[in-house]
Amino acid sequence: MTAHNPAAKKLFIKTYGCQMNVYDSQRMAEAMGAEGYVLTEDQSDADMVLLNTCHIREKAAEKLYSDLGRLKPLKAARPDLKVGVAGCVAQAEGAEIIRRMPLVDLVVGPQTYHRLPAMVRGEAPAIDTDFPEEDKFDHLPAPRATRRAPAAFLTVQEGCDKFCAFCVVPYTRGAEVSRPAERILAEARDLVGRGVREITLLGQNVNGWHGGPGGFGALIRALGEIDGLLRIRYTTSHPNDMADDLIEAHRDVPQLMPYLHLPVQSGSDRILKAMNRKHTADQYLRLIDRIRAARPDILLTSDFIVGFPGETDQDHADTLSLIEQVGFGMAYSFKYSPRPGTPAYDRPEVDAAVADARLQELQALLTRQQHAVQDGMIGRTVNVLFEKAGREAGQMIGKSDYLHSVFVDTDRAQVGDLRPVRIIGSQRNSLHGELVA
Helix, strand or coil: CCCCCCCCEEEEEEECCCHHHHHHHHHHHHHHHCCCEEECCCHHHCCEEEEEECCCCCCHHHHHHHHHHHHHHHHHHCCCCEEEEEEHHHHHHCHHHHHHCCCCCEEECCCCHHHHHHHHCCCCCCEECCCCCCCHHHHCCCCCCCCCCCEEEEECEECCCCCCCCCCHHHHCCCCEECCHHHHHHHHHHHHHCCCCEEEEECCCHHHCCCCCCHHHHHHHHHCCCCCCCEEEEECCCHHHCCHHHHHHHHHCCCECCEEECCCECCCHHHHHHCCCCCCHHHHHHHHHHHHHHCCCCEEEEEEEECCCCCCHHHHHHHHHHHHHHCCCEEEEEECCCCCCCCCCCCCCCCHHHHHHHHHHHHHHHHHHHHHHHHHCCCCEEEEEEEEECCCCCEEEEEECCCCEEEEECCCCCCCCEEEEEEEEECCCCEEEEECC
């Protein structure tokens, strides 16, 4: 164990789950940085350990309690160590976390982490899972000029009003709230001024953003006017909010990358209705046709839940049929697991063995499609934004226009370079390329 250094206040953050949590962890680090804390990658040397949790995946609370249990010896050896729990599990569990794990000093929800410094100072309650009226972004310090990565996340919208039957987000993140356009644009300009060349806009229902005139498509057009911002992406979207102006932005804004993550969850109308998705499989397919008409080279990814309560063999076959018709570049797929407090929580579950078999069949199809898309990239030249050095000497790693990870053996590229790369090989989840000129 590394000896504790009392000369500096150090903060260790473990981030679970989604990209928005990554963004939130960065902002919490900045808030605590204003209090004199610096980040450390060694929790044994930290003055504060903060676990920023996610409630989407299975057994999220159990994983948190397991991690907290592993912190007990560290807390026993150093009673002055502060332990905090943030994020969606904090929102869902609240005071129960401290009741079960008294070593925890504070619990803060995803809408109140701007109050974290006051909580650490003892000037605010140790448990804060409110949905405050004030905008947390108004109370956070300006982002510090320490990030060197050429790509960054920027939260534009939080919460969700869709109330899908399987999802906890409306209960842990609250109702949909959109940040004003002028604040988003100001943060984007600041990021670009510090060397960021690609921004991914984040939201639980990001394309439902309504923080300015013209909708989400207008926001993307405004971002496209920022000098030096070379790439724009966004996630995660709902099919019902893919408005015409956004589809047209995919056609008209060159900085908007030809990549779209558009979760459908199922290809069965009966299951989509039970999920409260408010769209049909045919509506999704016709939407895909409109998007591809606007941007023919777009790469599509999605989410699927297998074994949702009531799912039959025919429902599963309908989902496989939709996948065959669309052709995805990649997709996330999971076996349904109930979340307390959601409408589907008490519904009879599909037999576990049946759900497992369906998941394997679905994932095999998605894997074949992914490999076909990646193999089809061989011989093509794509632009790659280099983000870091590779594991091997003389190797650089970056992202293509289509969000593929691309490895290039070169000593002629630096982090932040956007360079044309010819794809010469395909691995399981990445591509191999060579610089063009």
